[in-house]
Amino acid sequence: MSGEAQAGAVLGGLVESEQQPQQRVLRTPRRGRVGLGDWLLPVYTVIAFVFLLIPIAYTFVFSFNDSVKSNIAWRGFTFDKWLNVCNVEGGAVCEAFGNSVVVGLAATVLATTLGTMIAIALVRYRFRARGAISLLLFLPMATPEVVLGAGLAAQFLAVGVAKDMTTIIIAHTMFCISFVVVTVKARVASLDPALEEAGRDLYGSPAQVFWRVTFPLLLPGIVAAALLSFALSFDDFIITNFNSGSVSTFPKYVYISASRGIPAEANVIASAVFLFALVLLIVAQVSRTARAKRLARIG
Amino acid sequence: MSVREFAERGADLELVGIQKRFPGFTAIEELDLTIPAGSFFALLGPSGCGKTTTLRLVAGLEEPTRGRILIGGRDVTDTKSHERPVNTVFQSYALFPHMSVLENVAFGLKRRRIDDALGRAHEALRLVELDHLAQRRPAQLSGGQQQRVALARAIVNRPALLLLDEPLGALDLKLRRQMQLELKTIQEEVGLTFLHVTHDQEEAMTMADTVAVMNKGAIEQMGAPAELYELPRTAFVANFLGQSNLFTGAVAGSTDAAIAVDVAGTRLTVPTARARRHQGQVTIGVRPEKVTLHRDAPAEASDRNLIGPGRVIDVSFSGVSTQYLVAVPGMSTITVFAQNIGSGPVAAEGAEVWVSWQVEHGFGLDDEATEPVRFAADDDTRSIAAQRRDALVAELEEH
Numbered sequence: 001m002s003g004e005a006q007a008g009a010v011l012g013g014l015v016e017s018e019q020q021p022q023q024r025v026l027r028t029p030r031r032g033r034v035g036l037g038d039w040l041l042p043v044y045t046v047i048a049f050v051f052l053l054i055p056i057a058y059t060f061v062f063s064f065n066d067s068v069k070s071n072i073a074w075r076g077f078t079f080d081k082w083l084n085v086c087n088v089e090g091g092a093v094c095e096a097f098g099n100s101v102v103v104g105l106a107a108t109v110l111a112t113t114l115g116t117m118i119a120i121a122l123v124r125y126r127f128r129a130r131g132a133i134s135l136l137l138f139l140p141m142a143t144p145e146v147v148l149g150a151g152l153a154a155q156f157l158a159v160g161v162a163k164d165m166t167t168i169i170i171a172h173t174m175f176c177i178s179f180v181v182v183t184v185k186a187r188v189a190s191l192d193p194a195l196e197e198a199g200r201d202l203y204g205s206p207a208q209v210f211w212r213v214t215f216p217l218l219l220p221g222i223v224a225a226a227l228l229s230f231a232l233s234f235d236d237f238i239i240t241n242f243n244s245g246s247v248s249t250f251p252k253y254v255y256i257s258a259s260r261g262i263p264a265e266a267n268v269i270a271s272a273v274f275l276f277a278l279v280l281l282i283v284a285q286v287s288r289t290a291r292a293k294r295l296a297r298i299g
Numbered sequence: 300m301s302v303r304e305f306a307e308r309g310a311d312l313e314l315v316g317i318q319k320r321f322p323g324f325t326a327i328e329e330l331d332l333t334i335p336a337g338s339f340f341a342l343l344g345p346s347g348c349g350k351t352t353t354l355r356l357v358a359g360l361e362e363p364t365r366g367r368i369l370i371g372g373r374d375v376t377d378t379k380s381h382e383r384p385v386n387t388v389f390q391s392y393a394l395f396p397h398m399s400v401l402e403n404v405a406f407g408l409k410r411r412r413i414d415d416a417l418g419r420a421h422e423a424l425r426l427v428e429l430d431h432l433a434q435r436r437p438a439q440l441s442g443g444q445q446q447r448v449a450l451a452r453a454i455v456n457r458p459a460l461l462l463l464d465e466p467l468g469a470l471d472l473k474l475r476r477q478m479q480l481e482l483k484t485i486q487e488e489v490g491l492t493f494l495h496v497t498h499d500q501e502e503a504m505t506m507a508d509t510v511a512v513m514n515k516g517a518i519e520q521m522g523a524p525a526e527l528y529e530l531p532r533t534a535f536v537a538n539f540l541g542q543s544n545l546f547t548g549a550v551a552g553s554t555d556a557a558i559a560v561d562v563a564g565t566r567l568t569v570p571t572a573r574a575r576r577h578q579g580q581v582t583i584g585v586r587p588e589k590v591t592l593h594r595d596a597p598a599e600a601s602d603r604n605l606i607g608p609g610r611v612i613d614v615s616f617s618g619v620s621t622q623y624l625v626a627v628p629g630m631s632t633i634t635v636f637a638q639n640i641g642s643g644p645v646a647a648e649g650a651e652v653w654v655s656w657q658v659e660h661g662f663g664l665d666d667e668a669t670e671p672v673r674f675a676a677d678d679d680t681r682s683i684a685a686q687r688r689d690a691l692v693a694e695l696e697e698h
Contacts, residue, residue, distance in 0.1 A: 197360050198393035200380040202407035202452070209381075212406075216397045295439070 056274060063267035070261025081264040093265040096253035100234055103165065103249060107172035108229040114173070115180025116222055120214075122181070123188040140178045148175060149242035156243065163245030171243040172236060176229040183228060187221030309336040309492030310371030310384065310459035312357065317366035319352050326352040328516040330366070334509075336459075339486050339493045341507035343500055345539065349516040350496045351390075354462050357494065358387045371459055381410070386453035387462040392445045394437035400424070400448050401433040407456040423455035424448075426485065443474045450482070454489060461486075463495040467502060479506050500540050504528070512536045528586075532575055532665050537584050544633050545584040547667055553577060557658065563629030567604045567661070574663025582664045588636040589660040592623055592645055593653040604661065606633065607653030611646050621645070625654055 062071055066078040086094035121127075122134060140148060152171050156163060195217065199209035237251040244252060254266050317330040327349045334340045342350045355361040357368060359380030368376045375383050386407065394403050401420050408416035424430040427447035437445055446466055453461055463482075467475045483506055486493050497503050503510045504524035511521040512535070520527060520536045527540055537543035548562035557568045560583055569583045585604075599605060609627035623635040623646065633654055637645060646652050
């Protein structure tokens with residue numbers, strides 16, 4: 001899951017807006033002869049980006065393909081797939097997408113709430129088996145997803161729970177908690193206990209101190225953890241496949257339909273998600289720049 | 300008194316038989332203390348003496364192992380921190396970084412649902428001359444400004460008792476002087492009871508009406524700054540509050556007015572009224588600025604103690620005064636502060652000199668001078684917390 005951990009780091013950066021703009025050290029370009037080092041890095045950079053972005057570009061372009069059954073050969077440009085995305089196969093794509101969103105949101109809320117509580121307890125309180133719990137929380141991150149998914153499926157079978165949306169949500173919450181704990185724990189550890197003491201000293205009841213001091217200060221970490229949870233849940237296929245029964249999620253739908261040529265509607269949804277993420281990133285960047293400018297003006 | 304009301308005036312603070320044990324060590328052995336309403340009280344001591352723990356007990360951030368805490372006559376030992384009419388200016392200021400300066404100052408008022416919280420917050424900010432920065436975040440202020448915000452955030456609540464935990468420690472000398480003055484002015488204006496914890500003896504003496512010198516979890520001596528300085532009772536107080544020359548010897552004779560002590564063959568006299576012990580081995584002392592240096596043997600006089608001849612082993616010039624270290628056989632080195640009234644040093648290094656002081660300037664101690672510990676155990680708040688954690692972890696691992 002190292003790729004997902006990286007995604008989490010990026011998301012963390014996205015919400016971490018309190019950082020001061022860093023001073024970058026720029027190397028002044030040398031004049032005269034153009035050496036190997038001067039073009040090797042740009043060329044390498046371009047190749048790396050092309051390699052990363054081609055699948056996304058392909059997905060995006062083929063969402064406009066006027067395909068009939070399989071979406072492999074280019075047959076002409078159309079907006080039909082975007083406009084009628086939910087009208088194909090009885091809306092199977094949209095249903096799968098809707099399920100993914102519901103599971104993602106539910107698992108995010110549950111995992112973020114529970115994980116934040118665990119993180120605070122682990123940093124702030126000393127109790128028996130604290131070390132063991134810390135270690136156990138790391139296990140889901142280190143265990144192969146196939147094993148986690150199969151193990152949980154066996155559990156549900158043994159207990160006699162029918163597989164549906166609920167079991168998917170439980171499964172996703174389970175593996176998301178670990179990531180939430182790790183992310184929020186770092187934030188709790190960096191919180192000065194004197195701030196909470198000041199809150200208590202200034203007539204704040206324990207609940208008021210939590211909501212007005214502790215929570216706002218932990219919020220960047222909690223938001224990063226929530227975004228990470230949603231991203232992990234939304235694109236999970238392996239664990240979902242073991243625990244979903246007949247319920248379809250977006251990754252599961254795409255995987256299954258891949259055997260007979262992915263319909264262009266899947267491309268439409270994937271492209272839409274990508275565009276949404278892009279807009280989110282741009283908005284975050286713009287608002288951060290505006291904030292920095294505003295602060296600079298006051299200061 | 301309810302926390303929903305403003306204190307009309309400062310309240311008495313009474314600590315009765317307080318003991319505080321942390322796993323592994325005792326921070327406060329046995330402490331009884333009464334601070335009268337409206338006074339500026341300083342708790343002075345080296346790090347690890349238990350002064351910060353005392354403050355945290357009063358604020359309700361720690362619970363005493365034994366003993367009672369009374370504020371304005373009411374027992375608050377079992378009440379929580381947010382239910383006590385007490386506010387603290389923290390050593391690290393502990394300003395809320397996610398709120399503006401104004402929101403920081405209004406925090407306590409809003410929690411108590413007091414009318415016009417923002418108006419009162421502005422008023423408090425005007426008192427510390429920071430109202431023009433009300434919309435800023437704490438991170439955009441200088442250290443001195445943050446300190447003033449922390450002060451405004453505490454006094455805006457008109458607590459019966461204000462606790463100051465070395466709040467001036469992080470400031471540079473000039474700013475510290477300025478803040479000392481401001482604090483004193485504010486205390487006199489609003490008439491609250493201030494409990495100031497510090498290890499800076501000069502700060503304690505300039506600001507407080509009453510200073511209690513604390514050592515190893517107990518109060519050694521308490522009184523007005525001048526009283527403590529002129530008449531220290533223990534060797535610790537004599538050396539922690541300024542400097543002292545101490546001499547230990549057996550009592551060789553006594554009258555109603557004075558006792559004479561034989562120190563390495565020299566007879567030194569101290570007024571009986573200024574001596575704590577009147578027989579056996581006693582330690583007497585005198586402040587370095589009360590001692591006069593002579594280049595020629597002066598005539599014996601009944602109202603002066605005379606030691607000599609000795610040899611000057613060090614001369615250090617500091618502008619206003621010159622400090623001489625004089626070695627006398629059989630005694631510890633004597634320190635002399637001489638004001639630079641004339642010009643140039645009175646005696647050069649290696650010169651033979653005599654020292655004398657008026658009998659009435661001497662004092663006799665309760666205990667005997669011991670070698671001062673050069674590096675006291677590091678028991679400030681942070682290391683208390685660290686030690687506590689280690690002890691708890693060790694305890695958990697045992698199970």
